Amino acid sequence: MNQSRLTTTAITVLRVALGFLFAAHGWQKFNEWTIAGTQAAFTQMGVPAANVSAPFVAGLELIGGIALILGVLTRVVAALLAVNMIGAFFLVHASAGVFADKGGYELVLLLGAAALALALTGAGRVSVDRAVFGRMNNKLAVLA
Numbered sequence: 001m002n003q004s005r006l007t008t009t010a011i012t013v014l015r016v017a018l019g020f021l022f023a024a025h026g027w028q029k030f031n032e033w034t035i036a037g038t039q040a041a042f043t044q045m046g047v048p049a050a051n052v053s054a055p056f057v058a059g060l061e062l063i064g065g066i067a068l069i070l071g072v073l074t075r076v077v078a079a080l081l082a083v084n085m086i087g088a089f090f091l092v093h094a095s096a097g098v099f100a101d102k103g104g105y106e107l108v109l110l111l112g113a114a115a116l117a118l119a120l121t122g123a124g125r126v127s128v129d130r131a132v133f134g135r136m137n138n139k140l141a142v143l144a
Helices: 003-032 034-045 050-070 074-096 106-121 128-133
Strands: none
Touching: 003 034, 003 050, 003 074, 003 106, 034 050, 050 074, 074 106
C-alpha cells in the first residue's frame, strides 16, 4: 500500500471511530441520562450555565459525531468537539488526575487530541466533504 492510501485509510478509520464515540456520548446524554439528568450532572460538576450547556453539548456530540462518521464539515465539527473536550478537561476532569476510573482526563485528552488532528487534516478522501467540495486544494475544502 502506498503512503497516500495508508493516509486515506488512517484518516477514515480515525474519523469514523471518533465520530462513533462522540455520537454514542451524545446519544447517552439524550436517552440514558436525559437532558434534565445531564443538566443536573453538569450543575453538580460545576459546569457553567448547565441548563444551556448540557443540551448544547449533547447535541454537538450526537450530531457532530454523525457528521464526523460521514465526513461532513469535518474541520469545523472537529474543532468544535476539540473545544468541547478542552472545556471538559479544565472544568471537570483535570483535578481528578489521569485515569478515567477516578474521573480523570485520559478519555477526554484522547478524544480532544483526535478531534484536533481531524480539524487539522480534514476528512480525507473518503468523505462527503470530498464529494461535495471536490479536490482537497479547493478553497472551500479548507473549511470542510
